[in-house]
Amino acid sequence: MKPLRNKYLILNYIFIFCVVILFLNDHFFKHIFSSWFTGKLSDMVGIIILPLILTYIFPKLKIHSVWISALLFAFWKSPYSGKVIEMYNKFTLIPITRVVDYSDLLVIVFLPVSYYLIKKINCLNLLKIQKINPAFILFPTGFVLMATAPPPSFSYTYSNGNLNCRKCVIRVAMTQKEIVDRLKENQIVFDTVYPMSESTYKKYPFFKQDDIHFYTIKKFVIDKDTLKNVDFAMRSIGENQTTLHFNGLQTSDDISTIRLFVKARKHYSKIIFKELSDALENKQPENGLKEN
Structure with missing residues (x-):
């Protein structure tokens, strides 16, 4: 039966x-x-x-x-x-x-x-x-x-900070090297550029395919805000095209509730991307950025 x-x-x-x-x-x-x-x-x-x-x-x-x-x-x-x-x-x-x-x-x-x-x-x-x-x-x-x-993006939008920002991303009409060089010219320097090991590529094969790299700015001063351990990732998406991800930071702000967390994330992503956009467009305004 x-x-x-x-x-x-x-x-x-x-x-x-x-x-x-x-x-x-x-x-x-x-x-x-x-x-x-x-x-x-x-x-x-x-x-x-x-x-x-x-x-x-x-x-x-x-x-x-x-x-x-x-x-x-x-x-x-x-x-x-x-x-x-x-x-x-x-x-x-x-x-x-x-x-x-x-x-x-x-x-x-x-x-x-x-x-x-x-x-x-x-x-x-x-x-x-x-x-x-x-x-x-x-x-x-x-x-x-x-x-x-x-989704694959989940693995390269991680931050060790207490404020993470999984979907905070802009698209830049530059290569990753051009972005790093342009930011350096405008006194925005990545303190840490994380090397990719073979074990990392084995664990995440698409990291090599998409040329994904991770960066950290230990102290990022924007107007009156001093941001600590700001984590970024970059991913090449085509010729002279890069997605720039703000992954998170360490903050002493009160983010104990969802409302406060979302408010802080919105504030920091806004000022960080504005600062980066201004720096990247400083010498060649025609190289624009647009939110993804």
């Missing part, structure tokens, strides 16, 4: 909670509160969700979906999945990437939660969600899972 799908594997409050956290973390928390915890949070809830979905779609798997999920997750987090990602990115409008970080495998310890739900869900009446078609949960969950892999 063909086993029936148990809709309560996905129609339960733990599953819904994990999906909501996954969505919020990938699209908000990681960008606003970038930390080790938010970096691992998506993996934590994702590893709970995956076996439940597999068992719902393929009822014959039963608890075997737990160890299958562990193997799939380990493969995804290994270098061996690189070829699969490259092939996927050739045919998709939204490219993805992933970081080979074996510490992510620690989240496998959350698989007993999935195991328990698969074994006991029929007895856990308080967790069940009634009178909802499973399709209304399954399809949105699929989109959330597909969007959980960060």
